[in-house]
Amino acid sequence: MDAEAKLAALDAVCTAIAHPARRQILLTVHLRGAMTAGDIAGRFAHAWPTTTRHLTVLVEAGLLLTEKSGRHRLYTVDRARLELLKEWLGWFDPREAPEKA
Amino acid sequence: MDAEAKLAALDAVCTAIAHPARRQILLTVHLRGAMTAGDIAGRFAHAWPTTTRHLTVLVEAGLLLTEKSGRHRLYTVDRARLELLKEWLGWFDPREAPEKA
DNA sequence: TCGATATTTAGCGTACACGCTAAATATCGA
DNA sequence: TCGATATTTAGCGTGTACGCTAAATATCGA
Numbered sequence: 001m002d003a004e005a006k007l008a009a010l011d012a013v014c015t016a017i018a019h020p021a022r023r024q025i026l027l028t029v030h031l032r033g034a035m036t037a038g039d040i041a042g043r044f045a046h047a048w049p050t051t052t053r054h055l056t057v058l059v060e061a062g063l064l065l066t067e068k069s070g071r072h073r074l075y076t077v078d079r080a081r082l083e084l085l086k087e088w089l090g091w092f093d094p095r096e097a098p099e100k101a
Numbered sequence: 102m103d104a105e106a107k108l109a110a111l112d113a114v115c116t117a118i119a120h121p122a123r124r125q126i127l128l129t130v131h132l133r134g135a136m137t138a139g140d141i142a143g144r145f146a147h148a149w150p151t152t153t154r155h156l157t158v159l160v161e162a163g164l165l166l167t168e169k170s171g172r173h174r175l176y177t178v179d180r181a182r183l184e185l186l187k188e189w190l191g192w193f194d195p196r197e198a199p200e201k202a
Numbered sequence: 203t204c205g206a207t208a209t210t211t212a213g214c215g216t217a218c219a220c221g222c223t224a225a226a227t228a229t230c231g232a
Numbered sequence: 233t234c235g236a237t238a239t240t241t242a243g244c245g246t247g248t249a250c251g252c253t254a255a256a257t258a259t260c261g262a
Contacts, residue, residue: 011121018119019250020112023189030193037209050251052210057249071208071259079193086190088124092131092180120220138239151221153240158219172229172238 009062010084016061017085021046022054026063030077037073110163111185117162118186122147123155127164131178138174 001009017023021044028043029035041051055075058064062081067074102110118124122145129144130136142152156176159165163182168175 014115014119014124018115021250023111023115027192038207041209046250047252048208049210049212049253053250056210073209077193082190082193085186089183089187089190091128092178092183122220139237142239147220148222149238150223150240150242154220157240174239 006084009081010088012061013063013081013084016057016063019054019057021051022058025051025054026058026077029064029075030079034074034076037075040075107185110182111189113162114164114182114185117158117164120155120158122152123159126152126155127159127178130165130176131180135175135177138176141176 017026025040025044029040032039037052037055040055041048044051046054055064055066059066059075062078064075065078067076118127126141126145130141133140138153138156141156142149145152147155156165156167160167160176163179165176166179168177
Protein backbone atom coordinates (compact mmCIF):
# COMPACT_ATOMS: atom_id res chain seq x y z
CA MET A 1 0.00 0.00 0.00
CA ASP A 2 1.61 3.23 -1.11
CA ALA A 3 1.41 6.46 0.85
CA GLU A 4 -1.50 7.80 -1.12
CA ALA A 5 -3.57 4.66 -0.69
CA LYS A 6 -2.70 4.69 2.97
CA LEU A 7 -3.96 8.21 3.36
CA ALA A 8 -7.19 7.34 1.61
CA ALA A 9 -7.58 4.27 3.79
CA LEU A 10 -6.95 6.28 6.93
CA ASP A 11 -9.53 8.78 5.80
CA ALA A 12 -12.10 6.04 5.29
CA VAL A 13 -11.34 4.57 8.70
CA CYS A 14 -11.65 7.94 10.42
CA THR A 15 -14.91 8.66 8.67
CA ALA A 16 -16.23 5.23 9.56
CA ILE A 17 -15.56 5.51 13.26
CA ALA A 18 -16.86 9.06 13.42
CA HIS A 19 -20.38 7.83 14.03
CA PRO A 20 -21.28 6.45 17.48
CA ALA A 21 -23.48 3.71 16.05
CA ARG A 22 -20.63 2.48 13.89
CA ARG A 23 -18.18 2.48 16.78
CA GLN A 24 -20.66 0.46 18.76
CA ILE A 25 -21.24 -1.99 15.92
CA LEU A 26 -17.53 -2.46 15.48
CA LEU A 27 -16.96 -3.13 19.16
CA THR A 28 -19.96 -5.43 19.45
CA VAL A 29 -18.94 -7.54 16.49
CA HIS A 30 -15.39 -7.70 17.77
CA LEU A 31 -16.40 -8.82 21.26
CA ARG A 32 -18.95 -11.36 20.10
CA GLY A 33 -16.83 -12.79 17.33
CA ALA A 34 -18.81 -13.06 14.09
CA MET A 35 -22.33 -11.80 13.72
CA THR A 36 -24.96 -11.87 11.04
CA ALA A 37 -26.47 -8.67 9.76
CA GLY A 38 -29.68 -9.59 11.52
CA ASP A 39 -27.98 -10.10 14.87
CA ILE A 40 -26.35 -6.74 14.53
CA ALA A 41 -29.45 -4.93 13.37
CA GLY A 42 -31.49 -6.56 16.11
CA ARG A 43 -29.21 -5.20 18.77
CA PHE A 44 -29.42 -1.59 17.73
CA ALA A 45 -32.13 0.99 17.99
CA HIS A 46 -32.05 1.96 14.34
CA ALA A 47 -34.19 0.50 11.60
CA TRP A 48 -32.66 -2.32 9.65
CA PRO A 49 -31.87 -0.40 6.49
CA THR A 50 -30.13 2.23 8.58
CA THR A 51 -27.91 -0.39 10.15
CA THR A 52 -27.29 -1.95 6.76
CA ARG A 53 -25.94 1.36 5.57
CA HIS A 54 -23.66 1.67 8.59
CA LEU A 55 -22.40 -1.83 7.89
CA THR A 56 -21.69 -0.85 4.31
CA VAL A 57 -19.65 2.12 5.46
CA LEU A 58 -17.64 -0.10 7.78
CA VAL A 59 -17.05 -2.67 5.08
CA GLU A 60 -15.96 -0.04 2.60
CA ALA A 61 -13.52 1.29 5.15
CA GLY A 62 -12.16 -2.23 5.44
CA LEU A 63 -13.01 -2.44 9.11
CA LEU A 64 -15.52 -5.22 8.66
CA LEU A 65 -15.13 -8.30 6.52
CA THR A 66 -18.24 -9.91 5.15
CA GLU A 67 -18.94 -13.42 4.10
CA LYS A 68 -22.16 -14.57 2.57
CA SER A 69 -23.44 -17.81 3.95
CA GLY A 70 -26.77 -18.87 2.59
CA ARG A 71 -29.45 -16.49 3.65
CA HIS A 72 -27.16 -14.96 6.23
CA ARG A 73 -24.32 -12.59 5.92
CA LEU A 74 -21.55 -12.88 8.46
CA TYR A 75 -19.51 -9.92 9.57
CA THR A 76 -16.17 -9.99 11.33
CA VAL A 77 -13.81 -7.23 12.39
CA ASP A 78 -10.55 -6.75 10.55
CA ARG A 79 -8.32 -5.46 13.30
CA ALA A 80 -5.50 -4.84 10.87
CA ARG A 81 -7.35 -1.88 9.50
CA LEU A 82 -7.41 -0.24 12.89
CA GLU A 83 -3.64 -0.33 12.84
CA LEU A 84 -3.74 2.53 10.38
CA LEU A 85 -5.25 4.66 13.08
CA LYS A 86 -2.75 3.49 15.66
CA GLU A 87 0.01 4.33 13.27
CA TRP A 88 -1.36 7.81 12.78
CA LEU A 89 -1.61 8.27 16.52
CA GLY A 90 2.01 7.21 16.70
CA TRP A 91 3.00 10.52 15.16
CA PHE A 92 1.97 12.18 18.37
CA ASP A 93 4.07 10.00 20.61
CA PRO A 94 7.09 11.73 22.11
CA ARG A 95 10.36 11.38 20.12
CA GLU A 96 9.17 8.42 18.14
CA ALA A 97 7.68 8.14 14.69
CA PRO A 98 5.89 5.23 13.04
CA GLU A 99 7.96 3.23 10.55
CA LYS A 100 6.75 4.79 7.36
CA ALA A 101 3.26 6.16 7.73
CA MET B 102 -14.19 11.94 34.24
CA ASP B 103 -17.09 9.50 34.51
CA ALA B 104 -18.01 7.01 31.85
CA GLU B 105 -20.63 9.21 30.27
CA ALA B 106 -18.33 12.19 29.98
CA LYS B 107 -15.69 9.93 28.58
CA LEU B 108 -18.02 8.69 25.89
CA ALA B 109 -18.96 12.24 24.98
CA ALA B 110 -15.31 13.21 24.88
CA LEU B 111 -14.45 10.26 22.68
CA ASP B 112 -17.26 11.21 20.37
CA ALA B 113 -15.95 14.76 20.09
CA VAL B 114 -12.45 13.51 19.39
CA CYS B 115 -13.63 11.10 16.71
CA THR B 116 -15.70 13.79 15.06
CA ALA B 117 -12.80 16.21 15.19
CA ILE B 118 -10.32 13.91 13.48
CA ALA B 119 -12.84 12.81 10.89
CA HIS B 120 -11.91 15.70 8.63
CA PRO B 121 -8.60 15.54 6.73
CA ALA B 122 -7.91 19.24 7.21
CA ARG B 123 -8.27 18.87 10.95
CA ARG B 124 -5.98 15.86 11.07
CA GLN B 125 -3.43 17.83 9.14
CA ILE B 126 -3.77 20.84 11.40
CA LEU B 127 -3.36 18.69 14.46
CA LEU B 128 -0.25 17.03 13.14
CA THR B 129 1.26 20.28 11.91
CA VAL B 130 0.76 22.02 15.21
CA HIS B 131 2.14 19.03 17.05
CA LEU B 132 5.29 18.81 14.94
CA ARG B 133 5.99 22.54 14.94
CA GLY B 134 5.25 23.06 18.60
CA ALA B 135 2.99 26.05 19.14
CA MET B 136 1.48 28.02 16.29
CA THR B 137 -0.64 31.11 15.97
CA ALA B 138 -3.95 30.99 14.18
CA GLY B 139 -2.39 32.99 11.38
CA ASP B 140 0.51 30.58 10.95
CA ILE B 141 -1.92 27.72 10.75
CA ALA B 142 -4.33 29.45 8.41
CA GLY B 143 -1.45 30.57 6.21
CA ARG B 144 -0.30 27.00 5.72
CA PHE B 145 -3.60 25.63 4.52
CA ALA B 146 -5.50 26.03 1.32
CA HIS B 147 -8.74 27.05 2.94
CA ALA B 148 -9.88 30.59 3.60
CA TRP B 149 -9.11 31.94 7.05
CA PRO B 150 -12.59 31.70 8.46
CA THR B 151 -12.81 28.10 7.34
CA THR B 152 -9.63 27.27 9.19
CA THR B 153 -10.86 29.20 12.21
CA ARG B 154 -13.87 26.96 12.33
CA HIS B 155 -11.73 23.83 12.11
CA LEU B 156 -9.65 25.18 14.96
CA THR B 157 -12.77 25.73 17.00
CA VAL B 158 -13.85 22.15 16.47
CA LEU B 159 -10.44 20.91 17.58
CA VAL B 160 -10.48 23.13 20.66
CA GLU B 161 -13.96 22.01 21.60
CA ALA B 162 -12.86 18.41 21.31
CA GLY B 163 -10.04 19.26 23.69
CA LEU B 164 -7.39 18.34 21.15
CA LEU B 165 -6.02 21.85 20.88
CA LEU B 166 -5.30 24.21 23.74
CA THR B 167 -5.47 27.91 23.05
CA GLU B 168 -3.81 30.81 24.74
CA LYS B 169 -4.42 34.38 23.84
CA SER B 170 -1.28 36.46 23.65
CA GLY B 171 -1.89 40.03 22.57
CA ARG B 172 -3.11 40.12 19.04
CA HIS B 173 -2.09 36.53 18.51
CA ARG B 174 -3.69 33.33 19.60
CA LEU B 175 -1.40 30.40 20.24
CA TYR B 176 -2.48 26.84 19.71
CA THR B 177 -0.85 23.73 21.11
CA VAL B 178 -1.81 20.07 20.93
CA ASP B 179 -3.11 18.34 24.03
CA ARG B 180 -1.87 14.82 23.49
CA ALA B 181 -3.71 13.58 26.54
CA ARG B 182 -6.94 13.86 24.65
CA LEU B 183 -5.71 11.48 22.01
CA GLU B 184 -5.30 8.90 24.73
CA LEU B 185 -9.06 8.50 24.72
CA LEU B 186 -8.81 7.19 21.22
CA LYS B 187 -5.92 4.92 22.09
CA GLU B 188 -7.90 3.56 24.97
CA TRP B 189 -10.84 2.85 22.71
CA LEU B 190 -8.56 1.11 20.24
CA GLY B 191 -7.31 -0.94 23.17
CA TRP B 192 -10.62 -2.76 23.24
CA PHE B 193 -9.64 -4.39 20.00
CA ASP B 194 -6.31 -5.67 21.21
CA PRO B 195 -6.18 -9.43 21.70
CA ARG B 196 -7.02 -10.64 25.25
CA GLU B 197 -6.42 -7.30 26.85
CA ALA B 198 -8.83 -4.56 27.86
CA PRO B 199 -8.12 -0.95 28.80
CA GLU B 200 -8.22 -0.17 32.53
CA LYS B 201 -11.72 1.20 32.79
CA ALA B 202 -12.85 2.71 29.51
C1' DT C 203 -42.89 -24.55 -6.63
C1' DC C 204 -44.31 -21.42 -2.93
C1' DG C 205 -44.24 -19.08 1.15
C1' DA C 206 -41.16 -17.56 4.74
C1' DT C 207 -36.87 -15.61 6.17
C1' DA C 208 -32.73 -12.58 5.69
C1' DT C 209 -30.97 -8.62 3.84
C1' DT C 210 -30.52 -4.88 0.59
C1' DT C 211 -32.02 -1.22 -2.53
C1' DA C 212 -34.83 2.75 -3.62
C1' DG C 213 -36.38 6.93 -2.48
C1' DC C 214 -37.54 10.75 0.54
C1' DG C 215 -36.94 14.63 4.11
C1' DT C 216 -34.18 17.11 7.35
C1' DA C 217 -30.34 18.65 9.53
C1' DC C 218 -25.84 19.87 9.52
C1' DA C 219 -20.86 20.17 7.91
C1' DC C 220 -18.07 22.94 5.25
C1' DG C 221 -16.74 26.01 1.76
C1' DC C 222 -17.02 30.95 0.76
C1' DT C 223 -17.15 36.51 1.26
C1' DA C 224 -18.07 40.50 3.97
C1' DA C 225 -18.19 42.66 8.22
C1' DA C 226 -17.06 42.98 13.07
C1' DT C 227 -13.93 42.83 17.02
C1' DA C 228 -9.72 43.26 19.53
C1' DT C 229 -5.05 44.71 20.25
C1' DC C 230 -0.81 46.89 19.09
C1' DG C 231 2.45 50.71 17.39
C1' DA C 232 3.07 55.38 16.27
C1' DT D 233 -6.24 58.66 19.00
C1' DC D 234 -5.88 56.24 14.54
C1' DG D 235 -4.60 53.12 11.31
C1' DA D 236 -2.79 48.51 10.76
C1' DT D 237 -2.69 43.77 12.06
C1' DA D 238 -4.74 39.38 13.86
C1' DT D 239 -8.62 36.76 14.32
C1' DT D 240 -13.45 35.83 14.74
C1' DT D 241 -18.39 36.27 13.76
C1' DA D 242 -22.26 36.58 10.60
C1' DG D 243 -24.54 34.84 6.99
C1' DC D 244 -25.23 32.26 2.76
C1' DG D 245 -25.33 28.10 -0.58
C1' DT D 246 -24.53 23.35 -1.56
C1' DG D 247 -23.73 18.78 -0.81
C1' DT D 248 -24.16 14.86 1.83
C1' DA D 249 -24.91 11.97 6.05
C1' DC D 250 -28.48 9.75 8.35
C1' DG D 251 -32.95 8.71 9.84
C1' DC D 252 -37.20 6.62 8.00
C1' DT D 253 -40.79 3.44 5.19
C1' DA D 254 -41.81 0.66 1.25
C1' DA D 255 -40.38 -2.38 -2.13
C1' DA D 256 -37.11 -5.55 -4.17
C1' DT D 257 -33.93 -9.48 -4.09
C1' DA D 258 -32.05 -13.82 -2.71
C1' DT D 259 -32.10 -18.20 -0.45
C1' DC D 260 -33.99 -21.83 2.25
C1' DG D 261 -37.54 -25.42 3.87
C1' DA D 262 -41.57 -27.87 2.92
